[in-house]
Amino acid sequence: xxxxxxxxxxxxxxxxxxxxxxxxxxxxxxxxxxLHWDRDAVAALPMGLGHRTINQGPLGLSYMVNMLHAWAGxxxxxxxxxxxxxxxxxxxxxxxxxxVTANAEIAGQPVLECTIWLEHEERGHxxxxxxxxxxxxxx
Amino acid sequence: xxxxxxxxxxxxxxxxxxxxxxxxQYRIEPWENFLLTGCTGAELMGNALAHxxxxxxxxxxxxxxxxxxxxxxxQAESDLSIKIESYDWEFLQSLRESVTYDIAxxxxxxxxxxxxxxxxYDRIQFCFEVSQGQQLVARSTIxxxxxxxxx
Numbered sequence: 001x002x003x004x005x006x007x008x009x010x011x012x013x014x015x016x017x018x019x020x021x022x023x024x025x026x027x028x029x030x031x032x033x034x035l036h037w038d039r040d041a042v043a044a045l046p047m048g049l050g051h052r053t054i055n056q057g058p059l060g061l062s063y064m065v066n067m068l069h070a071w072a073g074x075x076x077x078x079x080x081x082x083x084x085x086x087x088x089x090x091x092x093x094x095x096x097x098x099x100v101t102a103n104a105e106i107a108g109q110p111v112l113e114c115t116i117w118l119e120h121e122e123r124g125h126x127x128x129x130x131x132x133x134x135x136x137x138x139x
Numbered sequence: 140x141x142x143x144x145x146x147x148x149x150x151x152x153x154x155x156x157x158x159x160x161x162x163x164q165y166r167i168e169p170w171e172n173f174l175l176t177g178c179t180g181a182e183l184m185g186n187a188l189a190h191x192x193x194x195x196x197x198x199x200x201x202x203x204x205x206x207x208x209x210x211x212x213x214q215a216e217s218d219l220s221i222k223i224e225s226y227d228w229e230f231l232q233s234l235r236e237s238v239t240y241d242i243a244x245x246x247x248x249x250x251x252x253x254x255x256x257x258x259x260y261d262r263i264q265f266c267f268e269v270s271q272g273q274q275l276v277a278r279s280t281i282x283x284x285x286x287x288x289x290x
Contacts, residue, residue, distance in 0.1 A: 014180050021177070021178040021180075022178075024174055024177075024178050025175075025178045028171065028174060028175055028178075028196060029195065029196040029199075029206065030196070030200070030205055030206060030207070031206050032206065032207050032210075032218055033206070033218040033219070033221070034218060034219070035218070035219060041219065045219065057195075057223045057226060058192050058195040058196075058226065059178060059179065059192070061192065061195075061226060062178070062179035062180075062181070062190065062191075062192040063179070063180070065179070065181075065190070065191050065192060066179055066180065066181045069181070069184070074184040074185070074186075074188055074233075075188065075233045077191055077228075077230055078229070078230055079227070079228065079229045079230065080191075080227075080228050081225055081226070081227040081228075082225060082226050083223075083224065083225045084222075084223040084224075084225075107231075129225075
């Protein structure tokens with residue numbers, strides 16, 4: 001049976017965001033931004049973040065993708081749009097969560113529109129967005 | 140303590156709209172997908188499927204540009220001065236390892252704004268299209284804010 005608006009998506013947990021994985025990502029992305037691999041550069045910012053590197057945006061987004069794949073299958077995502085109101089830091093425990101909000105269509109195909117977010121216990125929503133999921137996989 | 144930078148003329152920022160990147164091709168190698176997927180904390184998806192996160196870097200590199208060049212085009216004050224507004228990824232098909240994709244890219248929007256604290260930033264939007272043959276496979280829209288004199 002298809003999920004319905006109001007249904008919650010099973011959460012996906014990243015127990016500890018890894019500075020090592022940020023370094024690997026920086027190399028793969030050819031991303032020169034030291035915020036992802038130099039704790040001193042982050043500490044020097046006037047943001048009070050301490051000596052912790054900042055996760056790449058796509059990595060935070062990937063936790064949302066992993067939640068959606070675990071729920072609806074590896075080819076379920078038709079569109080995903082994320083905003084980044086707060087940074088994700090190395091050592092953070094974060095939880096990807098979401099709710100089905102509407103039945104919709106993309107190019108004539110039925111999709112589930114979902115509100116999704118990445119949550120930190122103290123800091124609240126670090127990422128917020130919308131995903132459109134292939135509804136046919138649930139039948 | 141912030142150091143003062145010269146804010147680029149607004150005309151130079153607005154002139155970026157319509158900028159087209161060279162374009163080219165990109166193939167996601169299996170080793171690359173292995174490392175990339177591992178960084179996300181997920182298992183490999185199997186069936187040669189690439190983790191969708193590849194839609195960030197793959198079209199940037201395939202378009203013949205780089206994150207560093209994208210920072211430079213907007214005259215970023217430093218690597219630290221960029222803020223992400225949004226990433227919008229559309230998948231008409233799944234991405235796969237060992238497939239050669241064609242990439243086209245351009246800057247679709249470039250505007251100056253002032254935030255609620257009165258700080259100036261330039262909002263620049265990049266659009267990357269990934270195709271195979273004549274078929275559009277995926278689209279990545281990256282919107283960054285180039286903050287000015289906030290660090």
